[in-house]
Amino acid sequence: MASVTLEAVSKGYGNHAAVENFSLCVEDGELLVLLGPSGCGKTTALRMIAGLVEPTRGKIRIGDRDVTRLPARQRNVGMVFQDYALFPHMTVKENIAFGLHQRALVKSEIDDRVDALLSLIRLSGFERRYPEQLSGGQQQRVALARALAYSPAVLLMDEPFGALDLKLRQAMQLEIRRVQRQLGTTTIFVTHDQEEAMSLADRIAIMADGRVQQHGTPEDIYRRPISAFVANFIGKLNFLRGTVRSVSGPCCAVALVDGTVVEALMPVACEVGRSIQIALRPQHLEISFEFAKSSGLRATIEQRRYLGNVVHYFVRVSDNQVLLVERPDAVPWLAVGQEVSLAWRTENALAFPDRDSDGRAGI
Amino acid sequence: MTERDATAALSEEKRWRLFLWPPLIVSATLLVIPQASFVWMSLHKNLGMGLLGSTLTLENYARALGDAFYLDCLWLTFWLSLVATAITLFLAFPAAYLLARSRSAWISFLIVLLLISSFVTIVIKVLGLSLVLGQEGVVNQFLQWIGVISVPLRMLNNQSGVIIGLIQYTLPFLVMLLFSVIQTIPVSLEEAAELHGAGRISTFREVLLPLALPGLIAGGLVTFNLNMGAFTSAVLLGGGKVLTLPVVIQRKILLDVDYPFAACLATELVVLVFLFNVASTFFIRWKTRGASQVR
Numbered sequence: 001m002a003s004v005t006l007e008a009v010s011k012g013y014g015n016h017a018a019v020e021n022f023s024l025c026v027e028d029g030e031l032l033v034l035l036g037p038s039g040c041g042k043t044t045a046l047r048m049i050a051g052l053v054e055p056t057r058g059k060i061r062i063g064d065r066d067v068t069r070l071p072a073r074q075r076n077v078g079m080v081f082q083d084y085a086l087f088p089h090m091t092v093k094e095n096i097a098f099g100l101h102q103r104a105l106v107k108s109e110i111d112d113r114v115d116a117l118l119s120l121i122r123l124s125g126f127e128r129r130y131p132e133q134l135s136g137g138q139q140q141r142v143a144l145a146r147a148l149a150y151s152p153a154v155l156l157m158d159e160p161f162g163a164l165d166l167k168l169r170q171a172m173q174l175e176i177r178r179v180q181r182q183l184g185t186t187t188i189f190v191t192h193d194q195e196e197a198m199s200l201a202d203r204i205a206i207m208a209d210g211r212v213q214q215h216g217t218p219e220d221i222y223r224r225p226i227s228a229f230v231a232n233f234i235g236k237l238n239f240l241r242g243t244v245r246s247v248s249g250p251c252c253a254v255a256l257v258d259g260t261v262v263e264a265l266m267p268v269a270c271e272v273g274r275s276i277q278i279a280l281r282p283q284h285l286e287i288s289f290e291f292a293k294s295s296g297l298r299a300t301i302e303q304r305r306y307l308g309n310v311v312h313y314f315v316r317v318s319d320n321q322v323l324l325v326e327r328p329d330a331v332p333w334l335a336v337g338q339e340v341s342l343a344w345r346t347e348n349a350l351a352f353p354d355r356d357s358d359g360r361a362g363i
Numbered sequence: 364m365t366e367r368d369a370t371a372a373l374s375e376e377k378r379w380r381l382f383l384w385p386p387l388i389v390s391a392t393l394l395v396i397p398q399a400s401f402v403w404m405s406l407h408k409n410l411g412m413g414l415l416g417s418t419l420t421l422e423n424y425a426r427a428l429g430d431a432f433y434l435d436c437l438w439l440t441f442w443l444s445l446v447a448t449a450i451t452l453f454l455a456f457p458a459a460y461l462l463a464r465s466r467s468a469w470i471s472f473l474i475v476l477l478l479i480s481s482f483v484t485i486v487i488k489v490l491g492l493s494l495v496l497g498q499e500g501v502v503n504q505f506l507q508w509i510g511v512i513s514v515p516l517r518m519l520n521n522q523s524g525v526i527i528g529l530i531q532y533t534l535p536f537l538v539m540l541l542f543s544v545i546q547t548i549p550v551s552l553e554e555a556a557e558l559h560g561a562g563r564i565s566t567f568r569e570v571l572l573p574l575a576l577p578g579l580i581a582g583g584l585v586t587f588n589l590n591m592g593a594f595t596s597a598v599l600l601g602g603g604k605v606l607t608l609p610v611v612i613q614r615k616i617l618l619d620v621d622y623p624f625a626a627c628l629a630t631e632l633v634v635l636v637f638l639f640n641v642a643s644t645f646f647i648r649w650k651t652r653g654a655s656q657v658r
Contacts, residue, residue: 085555102560
């Protein structure tokens with residue numbers, strides 16, 4: 001087991017920078033999720049840690065060892081590939097034993113280890129099957145056992161559940177978490193699925209454009225996003241446009257397009273006059289019939305969607321924008337066409353610099 | 364898709380299938396009739412001047428399989444084909460691997476070159492070789508210039524000339540064939556092997572080779588079959604001194620005008636090549652039965 005440190009790592013392909021100035025520290029025994037949209041460089045970052053891609057600049061350390069120029073086979077990392085990459089001509093047992101076999105362990109030791117791993121992934125009795133005779137989830141577990149067989153310093157997982165259906169996916173997430181906790185292997189998991197990231201991670205690092213945008217615990221990132229991009233990437237989000245009227249400490253008063261003035265928090269400082277967007281989570285919006293409230297925003301209910309545990313209301317606010325409001329399933333429901341007032345607590349409204357006025361800040 | 368749509372699609376497919384018949388009939392006719400007439404001819408006595416005896420006899424076969432000279436020719440053909448096939452496989456695999464794995468934009472250009480070179484008629488290729496391989500040819504001059512040899516190598520009118528000719532003819536085919544084989548092996552398998560601790564040699568031996576083996580066998584057999592039937596290289600680069608079976612057959616026809624015996628040798632060649640292919644296929648099935656069961 002070991003920590004993993006990346007220091008200002010960059011990788012360019014021609015003129016295009018896949019990963020730029022990427023710094024990250026993964027603690028010993030931690031499960032870190034690299035989360036980002038496709039093409040953000042998260043897979044390249046992972047492959048650099050694995051040793052399958054050589055960085056153009058920067059340093060990679062596993063434990064105290066500088067592995068930047070070390071070939072993959074000497075890094076003692078395990079990896080679960082997106083397509084599993086199980087050897088089709090080998091049985092389950094031969095697949096799992098592959099790394100042990102390369103390390104020239106004696107046969108009895110290999111047999112014991114394979115047995116232990118098979119029971120860990122709950123596939124005892126499958127050792128003589130071939131990968132094609134297994135279901136997707138079973139192949140996935142064999143790939144996991146193969147990667148863990150020689151107790152690697154770090155386990156890397158590259159979107160391993162992409163090909164599985166939702167139910168199996170959730171079951172595998174629990175499985176991975178269980179195995180990872182049990183063994184305490186430092187794990188780096190790449191995904192573009194924010195729910196998967198939230199449910200698995202000790203910490204999440206959100207990537208875009210080859211850089212880490214923010215890293216922290218799932219709560220941190222969900223509650224205290226530092227940019228509109230991060231806020232939008234994790235969970236559903238509404239945006240209201242406006243201009244900063246006045247600033248007092250971390251709060252600001254914002255004039256919306258229709259002239260209504262509301263209060264919001266600023267994770268990043270914005271000067272007066274700056275155009276901004278206020279990010280509001282659907283479940284933080286309160287609907288009421290009182291129009292008189294100072295922070296109330298007038299709205300009309302446009303559509304209602306009943307989802308069982310919650311009800312989604314699509315409400316049109318005065319500047320012709322539709323917001324999503326999520327309320328618990330409670331009677332009475334609000335009727336379509338009804339005039340209402342929207343309210344929220346200031347701490348739940350986050351003001352970010354507008355993407356259009358400052359392209360980089362938003363993304 | 365409704366049931367009626369499915370039936371319609373099926374009958375549509377059936378109608379299209381009719382277009383397969385004309386080429387099938389033409390090629391079957393052109394294959395079966397000459398082959399059958401060869402076999403028929405081989406079962407008769409030669410009366411000279413292209414005339415056949417009237418009774419069926421196995422005399423020709425007894426002569427072909429009983430005479431040490433013809434058995435030597437057969438063995439030589441087999442041996443040269445095998446050596447040329449082995450060398451060609453050895454040369455083609457790394458090239459095919461590189462072409463399949465490289466992401467360079469040059470690759471498609473190189474493949475086109477390969478394709479074009481395989482279109483060049485064998486006679487032209489062989490004549491080119493006889494210029495290059497001669498005592499005063501470029502190869503000998505170069506080798507002498509860099510000091511590897513002092514006396515020019517004899518590469519024409521002997522077995523090495525024939526082998527070089529066979530290799531040159533089959534190499535582009537084999538590279539293209541193996542290229543498509545290696546493309547079907549996901550690169551992630553090699554990455555997984557390396558990551559889990561395998562060196563280059565282990566990765567090759569334990570992952571790449573077993574997965575490419577069916578393709579290597581198929582490519583090897585194609586090459587071997589081409590070599591067994593190769594006539595031009597043997598005649599032009601062997602200089603009449605390398606008597607492979609195709610060369611002997613041609614002599615029997617042109618010099619001795621012994622059609623029945625030539626037909627007998629041709630039949631023998633075809634049958635042996637066929638048996639060799641069947642045997643190899645069964646051998647491979649047996650060797651790889653574990654993995655192929657689940658494919």
